[in-house]
Amino acid sequence: MRYAFLWIGLASALVTATARGDDWVTVKPKEFAGAINNPLKGFRSYHVDGYGLLHRQYIGWNALELSADDSVERIIARTNEITRLGGKSFGELNVKLVPRVYLDWDGTLGAADRPKQHWPADMAEFDYDSAAFQARLERLIAKLGEAWDNDPRIFAIQMGLIGYWGEHHTPAPTQSQRRLLVAAFKKAFKNKPILVRHTDAEFVEAGFGIYYDTFANLSREPPHGDPHQLPWQATHVYPNLWKHAPIEGEVEYNWQKERKDADPEGTFGRTPEDTMTVPAYRRYMIDKIRRYHTTYLGWISNYMPSDPAVLEGAAELQKAFGYRFVIDSVSYPVARQPGGDLPVQITVRNTGSAPFYLDWPLAVALLNPKNRQPVWSGPLNGIDVRRWLPGEDWDSDAFAYQIPAKQSHASGSAKLPEEIPTGEFILAIAILDREGGMVPSVRFAIENYVTGGWHPIGLIGIGVTPKDTAIKGFSFDSPAFDHTLSYQVSDALLSIQPPPAPKVTPVPRWSPDPEVELINPWRYWVLTKRSDTLDKRGSADGPTDGPAGRRVISVEGQFGNGSNLSYTFFDRGTLDPGRYRFACRIKGTSGLTVRFDVADGWRGVIDGVKLPLSTQWRQHQFDFDVEVGFENETRLRWSLPADATGEFHLTDPHLRRID
Structure with a gap:
């Protein structure tokens, strides 16, 4: 197994500054210099030995709904099937899914073993314009929300549904469809970000994010790029897009190889390995990630982690993607009594490119000093990690944000149980996966870390006053990769099987007759x-x-x-x-x-x-x-x-x- 950073931390006394007042302790951990394989960011492919804890999946509409009368259980059962890799579940691997439902792959029929049309049998193919289609669209979105809005395996939803590849072209959604989609998705999804392909005003003003399929391509970059595409819109029209929902997409390497205006040598090369290993290509890509506050990308994620040079380059991009939380200080009381409140104050900087978009809690734990296992843990009320924003106004020449990331000062507290044992414990913090069982998930970019997800900060007394608050006598683990981390998916969800097929009255496939009619009455213009x-x-x-x-x-x-x-x-x-x-x-x-x-x-x-x-x-x-x-x-x-x-x-x- 090869990693970009194989590291064992030094004793905490060498890397952490601790100051003790009469009642409070302030700890200033040392920043971890390497990249961290954190969830909900980075490369949109899972790598056992590399960076990537996301998986985007195309799903044909007819795999989720055989007819209008089909049940939501079919959607959940299909989700159970696609959230496994290499014999393991996404929960075991700590991987999150980004699904996109679509109808038409590319306007062709495809083959029997790989069909490219995915219309349910009771729908007329290519009928995007009828009132019946709009009603069916609204009904499906409601079912998707019921199935996915509280599913811990789902990070975000790519809207899809209309046009080739679900990318909202050939045809594009009409204004009435855009309004329907906005209303339906906002009603169905309260907990998941919604992403769309284009920056239509209805979608942007609804707070939706963007999946952009030609990321960093030179011909679409300002000042000469298409003003309707993300680069121009994010630069000149909607500069705060990223503050509401993720910016993601894919790096179109075929375009780099085939189009004369791509300039691969002047941008990011022709393959993911080129991008990772050539410093100028890597710098160009990081520049665009920073400029557009990008959370994650696909296609570029198909790199080879077995090559150390490639993995080292991937680590640089991983640090730029999404959030990266550096703790400047943590303060907590020297001692507390059982049943009392345990307050914690934290100062954090987000040195990444984007916010953290889900409402996951920051938690405090008391670890047993001998085995480092939690004796108790609880979420800190009053802290919202989504407010920890990165810098703004990227300057390509200075290769820095003109407005650096500000320190975020947050205070929260958790109530200790009455029956908690007394003694000295290690106070630790972690960001928990709210829907996945409230287990540690997100790692901070500090050296104070132990395998299992918790960041030890210092000693605290419960019912006693500790002699010392500094952690001594053991070494930290690297937060870069932690394969012990996972999240929970309920048995009730995993046990759902495909329901019996509903009775379907199919719509016959329309076929042309040159001497009678060659225009499909349902096909869009x-x-x-x-x-x-x-x-x-x-x-x-x-x-x-x-x-x-x-x-x-x-x-x-x-x-x-x-x-x-x-x-x-x-x-x-x-x-x-x-x-x-x-x-x-x-x-x-x-x-x-x-x-x-x-x-x-x-x-x-x-x-x-x-x-x-x-x-x-x-x-x-x-x-x-x-x-x-x-x-x-x-x-x-x-x-x-x-x-x-x-x-x-x-x-x-x-x-x-x-x-």
């Missing part, structure tokens, strides 16, 4: 917008001269320059050479004009036609020829009016082959 005020919505308020409840796709707002509404075929489908007829009804703001064309990917290949809009529904029909096969996917596209404000409504789209 994607809005590509060049304006922050433009939004898409779905409704069933179509023309009255026909079947009731006809689906309408509407786009409203400032169109900008280059916005369009487009339809692509399932499985990245293309049209074969031949003659086709497209028919639809449209209406919109009178005086504006839209343009319809057919594209190969984004490149137009069929001459478009311009159509004036009217406040009344108008029927249109176009015939066009496909002379050669498409190189990419076929796209039916409506180019929206440039530099104008208004509405565009589309219903009854049909496409068939007519030759």
Whole structure:
């Protein structure tokens, strides 16, 4: 087993400054210089011999719910299945889960042994726009909250659910969906942070965090990066995002290898091992971790801990990630009586990059001086570790926060039991896993540590006055890695098995018929917008001269320059050479004009036609020829009016082959 830091502390008298007054003791521990494999931060992969106590898991919607009538027990049973690694439970390994529920992996069908569509059987595939889908979405989120909000294995929830990979694109959630998601998640989750892919105002203002999938990529960094992505938004629009919920994501190494604008030599290299072992690459990554107050990252977490040089570099990043609590001083009374209050005062600095986001308590314990085991412990009332904030306003040139981390002074107390034995004990502190059985979990960055999670501070007398308050006669352990730490998951939770499958009335998979219909009536139309005020919505308020409840796709707002509404075929489908007829009804703001064309990917290949809009529904029909096969996917596209404000409504789209 190889660690970055294999260390046995010196005797406490050599590393700890202790001052004793008449009634109180103040101890100033020495900072531990190395990295600590603490929970809820760092690398988003578990490593037996390295840093990483988090696991992100994609979960298909249909693995959690077979139909609308399925029970929450299926979600819990599935959670039981995925919270095991190498024959051990997450609780045994001290690992926490970050789940993301999704429907569509990448717009393709996949294979039988690896499907990429995960719609429950009683839902129409690709139906993101109907009222029925919104109701189903709200219902699932309520079940997720019931299953996960108090589950000790869960750290945070990635919202997912809509778009490719659950990353809120193709399609993006509409404004009404964003509002529904905010309300539903806030109602369902009181104890877990919620993370989203994009910095939409509704999500940010609700206090949600961000999972950002191209972290530190040069082409997205200010001053030239996309203003809608995290780097620009966190720099110029929402600089306090990180104070409310975690910032995380993944380092997209494929982008580094494939895109000309990535500049791997000038940024963080092409592999996680590059990032860890090359000082300039490592400095670049730490700069971004510090700048965006990042709690943890994936993909970069796929490093090889068996290489000492790689692990040494990983330790530098681990110190920068998330929280890192350094104790400047701890004060406590020399002696107390059984049944009395035990007050503790602590001064802490967070030298990491982010807060600690869960409401876990700081606790005090009395350890037996001979075996170092707790005789008694209890949480300290009045201390909130979430308030211990890091520095702010990162300066890349100085490689430091312009506003350094402030000392946090906190006072709390715990009540001693009447029946506690009298004598001399070691006063120790630890941050406990609240939902995981109130066991020690988070380690402070000080050398005063013993295996098992407690930080010995000094001697205290219970019912007696100690002769000395300094700890003497034994050595400390390293807090860097402690494989004895774990948390508890109730037997009631672990015993839940998948319930019997509910009766399901499946929705038949829609299939195209070239001579009858090639457009899936349930499939979404994607809005590509060049304006922050433009939004898409779905409704069933179509023309009255026909079947009731006809689906309408509407786009409203400032169109900008280059916005369009487009339809692509399932499985990245293309049209074969031949003659086709497209028919639809449209209406919109009178005086504006839209343009319809057919594209190969984004490149137009069929001459478009311009159509004036009217406040009344108008029927249109176009015939066009496909002379050669498409190189990419076929796209039916409506180019929206440039530099104008208004509405565009589309219903009854049909496409068939007519030759």
